[in-house]
Each structure stands twice: as structure tokens, then as C-alpha cells.
Amino acid sequence: MNGWLLAATVVLGGGLGATLWGVATGPLRRRVVAQNLSTAPACTGLILLAQGYDRPAYVDLALVLALLGPVGTLVFARLLTDELADDPPRARGVTWAAAALAAAVVLALCVAVGPSRATAKLLLVGALLIGGNVIASRALSGGIAGVRGG
Amino acid sequence: MADAVIVVALLLVAGSATVAVLVRDPVRQALVLAVLGVVLAVLFTAVQAPDVALSQLAVGGALTPLLLLLAVRKVKRRKGRER
Numbered sequence: 001m002n003g004w005l006l007a008a009t010v011v012l013g014g015g016l017g018a019t020l021w022g023v024a025t026g027p028l029r030r031r032v033v034a035q036n037l038s039t040a041p042a043c044t045g046l047i048l049l050a051q052g053y054d055r056p057a058y059v060d061l062a063l064v065l066a067l068l069g070p071v072g073t074l075v076f077a078r079l080l081t082d083e084l085a086d087d088p089p090r091a092r093g094v095t096w097a098a099a100a101l102a103a104a105v106v107l108a109l110c111v112a113v114g115p116s117r118a119t120a121k122l123l124l125v126g127a128l129l130i131g132g133n134v135i136a137s138r139a140l141s142g143g144i145a146g147v148r149g150g
Numbered sequence: 151m152a153d154a155v156i157v158v159a160l161l162l163v164a165g166s167a168t169v170a171v172l173v174r175d176p177v178r179q180a181l182v183l184a185v186l187g188v189v190l191a192v193l194f195t196a197v198q199a200p201d202v203a204l205s206q207l208a209v210g211g212a213l214t215p216l217l218l219l220l221a222v223r224k225v226k227r228r229k230g231r232e233r
Contacts, residue, residue, distance in 0.1 A: 005152060005154075005155055006154075008155060009154050009155050009158050012155070012158055012159065012162070013158040013161075013162075016162050016185075016189060016192070017162065017165075019185060020162065020165055020166050020169065020185060020189075023166075023169070023181050023182055023185050024169040024172075024173070024182065028177070028178065031178055032181065034181075034185075035181045035184050035185055038184075038185045038188055039188070042188045042189070042191070042192055045192060046192065046195060049155065049196065052155075053198075055200075057200070058195060058200055060200070060204070061191070061195055061200055061203055061204060061207065064207050064208070065188065065191070065207055065211070068207055068208060068211045068212050069188070069211060071211075071212050072184050072211045072215055072216075075212060075215055075216045075219065076180075076181065076184075076215065076219070079216075079219040079220070079223060080177065080219070083177070
């Protein structure tokens with residue numbers, strides 16, 4: 001077992017375990033935030049697995065997840081507008097913590113891979129993940145008028 | 151030792167699937183199902199089936215919750231009209 005697989009195990013076990021706990025308990029606002037944040041540890045875990053198994057093609061999975069995860073959260077933000085309007089979820093701290101985790105993992109992998117096309121792909125995954133996460137968080141807390149109003 | 155990833159993914163799948171059964175409200179169930187879809191995709195990747203994981207991500211992450219929430223919304227609207 002190499003270090004990348006160990007890191008993937010820790011990220012997946014800790015991150016997804018925490019989001020599972022968040023989505024299983026508490027009020028609806030907390031569950032929505034936990035669902036949104038489940039994308040970040042899963043995506044970073046997937047790129048760590050790709051590096052650990054030495055299969056660069058597996059990064060495609062992380063790319064798809066980084067694209068579709070925020071889409072799923074926007075579905076909830078759009079269709080749960082009425083339930084969330086009374087007390088909108090605010091999770092600035094955890095959102096930035098998840099973004100920092102993604103940035104740290106992507107940077108570490110870029111250093112390990114070295115400059116090549118794989119590095120560009122990793123950077124794209126990281127940018128999509130962090131951008132999508134922040135946008136979905138803003139949509140959940142009512143920051144985007146179009147999602148709320150429609 | 152390399153099986154640790156698979157064990158963790160299996161535990162997560164078992165946990166989230168159990169939670170999806172225990173949660174009774176359909177809206178909250180949709181949230182748990184979205185997480186379950188992502189966890190299942192991770193499990194499929196850990197057992198070296200990335201093609202299955204790819205389709206699981208598309209279906210479990212976005213489509214299943216969308217269908218569930220649309221159904222819940224329609225049922226609620228019909229109830230409101232009858233009253």
C-alpha cells in the first residue's frame with residue numbers, strides 16, 4: 001500500500017464519513033450543506049486513487065464528479081426553495097475548508113506528476129471543484145437571485 | 151493492506167444505504183440517496199470498475215434526486231389543490 005492510497009483512504013473515510021453523519025442527522029439546512037460538501041472529499045479521494053493505482057485515466061471520474069456534484073446541489077437549491085427560504089443554510093467556514101482540502105491535494109499531486117498534460121487536467125479538476133462548490137454554496141444560502149426567484 | 155480502501159468504501163456504502171432506509175421523509179431521503187450515489191461510485195472505482203462508476207455518478211448524483219424531488223413536488227401540489 002503506497003502513500004497515495006493511504007491518503008485516499010483517510011480522505012474518503014474522514015470526509016465522506018463526516019458528510020454522511022451530517023446528511024443523516026439535524027435540520028434540513030444542515031443536511032443540504034452536507035450533501036453539497038460530499039462532492040469535495042469524494043473528488044479529492046478519486047484523484048488520489050488515480051495516482052495510487054497509477055492509472056491517469058481514473059482522473060476522468062473526478063472530472064465528471066466535479067461537474068455533476070454542483071449540478072445535483074443546484075437541483076436541491078432550486079426545488080427546495082420554499083423549505084430553505086425560512087432559515088437559509090450558511091456554511092462559509094466548512095465550504096472554504098473543503099476548498100482548501102481540494103486545493104492542497106491538487107497542488108501536491110501536481111508537484112508529484114510534474115509538468116505535463118496530466119497536470120493541466122488536475123488543475124482543471126481543482127478549479128471546477130472549488131468553483132462549483134462555492135457557487136453551489138452561494139445558491140443554497142440564497143445568494144443567487146435566479147435560483148431563488150424562478 | 152491495499153484492501154483498506156475497499157473496506158472503507160464498503161462501510162460507507164453500508165452506512166449510507168442503512169441511513170437511506172431509516173430516514174422516512176422523502177426529501178431528506180433524496181439527499182441521502184445523492185450521497186449514496188457518490189459513495190457507490192467511489193466503491194466501484196476502488197474495485198477497478200471505473201466505467202460503472204462513471205454511469206453511477208451521472209445517475210446517482212443528479213438524476214435520482216431530481217426525479218424524487220420532482221415527484222414530491224407534484225404530489226404536494228395536487229394535495230394543495232384538493233384542499
